[in-house]
Amino acid sequence: MGTTGRFGPYGGQYITETLMNAVMELDKAYEKYKGDPEFISELKALYRDYAGRPSLLTYAEKMTADLGGAKIYLKREDLNHTGSHKINNCLGQILLAQKMGKTRIIAETGAGQHGVATATVCALLGMECEIFMGRLDTERQALNVYRMELLGAKVHPVTTGTETLKDAVNEAMREWTSRIDDTHYCLGSVMGPHPFPMMVRDFQKIIGEEIKEQMMAAEGKLPDAVIACVGGGSNAMGAFYDFIEDRSVRLIGCEAAGEGAETPRTAATIATGRLGIFHGMKSLFCQDEFGQIAPVYSISAGLDYPGIGPEHAELYRTGRAEYVPVTDEEAVQAFEYLSRTEGIIPAIESAHAVAYAMKLAPTLGKDRTVVINISGRGDKDVAAIARYRGRDIHD
Amino acid sequence: MIKIEEAFRNGKAFIPFITGGDPDLDTTRELLLAMQDAGASLIEIGVPFSDPIAEGPVIQEADNRALSGGCTTDGLFDMVKGVRDRIRVPLVFMTYVNPIFSYGSDRFMERCEECGICGVIVPDVPFEEKDELSDICRAHGIGLISMIAPTSRNRIHAIAKEAEGFLYCVSSLGVTGVRREITTDVGEMIRLVREVSDIPCAVGFGISTPEQAGQMAKVSDGAIVGSAIVKIVAQYGKDCVPHVKDYVRRMCEAVAQA
16 A cells, blocks of 8 residues: 555555546556557657657757857757647547547646647547636636637636636546546646656656657767756656666756745745645645645746646655756746747746756856757747736737 | 544434634534534534645635634644533544645644544545555544545445444545435445445435435435535524534434434
């Protein structure tokens, strides 16, 4: 007992009895299909012909010259169909759900990227789709709400708690409890009860595998650092996983510090959280002294989560990966910088990783290389950034 | 200390639930005494949590009211400790694992023991994870109450064999809250329990009327009601005590006749 789906002391299956058989069946199905040649080739074909994989690795020549240090490469998950890395996981999970005989998919979403990717794959594979999204996020990301509806999904604004990502997860879990037989909960990050953290990581690890291959082709060596933003942590886990055994490669996760990790307006879990058990997993969480989950804040609706995936908690505990806080202001500056310098508008989530790379690269020699995972494109954020800069444009 | 089993000694049990600190701890104290007078066999007190994922809207809102009213785990312990001399029925806490774990599981159970709480119900600690709490609970004489659900099927035997105090039978899929009818074959769930254990079984989730409570008590050892009571608390606020007392009395009568 208590040993399933652990990453060191983290992970587990802390969920209600009603859902236990569902997650155990999912675990069994995943174990069966992940080595199934037919499933693998179907998924690979979808990655290639539908999502547009492999995604490019772009050398950021002007940024490199401007910062005057390490060579900077951008892993272009923003170029995937639907504009983010989320499609990788959705194709995997929803294909698996279909194999399991499920006909209905539910999912949570923060910024809307996972919701859009889920709705997209449901349209493709002919599944019924319902998305739970915090009411505040439906306002911050109104365009994505309409996009999901256009794709045939039903969007439920969640009005409980802080009305953001955490509450969307609560509501999706509640919904799953009430309807299990025909329904799969397509969790969007490397979090929740086992097997989700492992399964979502496996569906995302293609990012790191491609980075490795592309860096070997471009530079003939491994990168010195891989940098990615972390909310729940799926794009970072996907980018990091294939490098864990390559000890020379620094793995750096960038957390959303909001107005500062020292202020209450933050979502930096590693910097400010402590050990807890929530949303099905033992991990680190932002919480008060009595274990009440803290209301967190970030300009980025996708990083606005009070916890972190259990495998990240373990990478932090063992020192294999580093986690750094990045503020709203730093992220917005990086958003503008990458747009101007390279003609690439990154998602505000990914801009957190860009911001840290801008600090790190100048401290490294010109013979060094760093890869930033551009987990998504920033079209969805343009109106919000304009507002942040004091210009009111409608979505 | 009072034992959980005592709740089932005089026939079928009626088990009311209230959220601690909703609307304030003084009202919670009066409710405990009033429900005991009205005939409650055992009382469940919810330790409010910010994100109660097994609860429907009624209890979610109660948790919000309690927390925004300033109720803390320590405040709740102190209130229970203050009233324990006047309580003759078993009291159990229902909460989520994080408020326990974050408080320090050992310290939490030690305080339960000190304050006269004889069991805990923790819906997000399933059978597979109960090692998280079971040894600590045992060390302090606190019953860790297990749950079975309509989806448990092949799991019922394993859960029932190791169950302590009483077995909480979840009547329906979904979260807590009033339901017009309960369609699960609860009798069949209990028959599976009985194949391996004679532990008392109480049925909860969705029960609000005396008829439903009677029906569920007929096929089990008792009925648990939460949302219907919390609704009365929400409606009358600090003046809720006589209304809750009336309701609990009617429910106790229905269960006794089952």
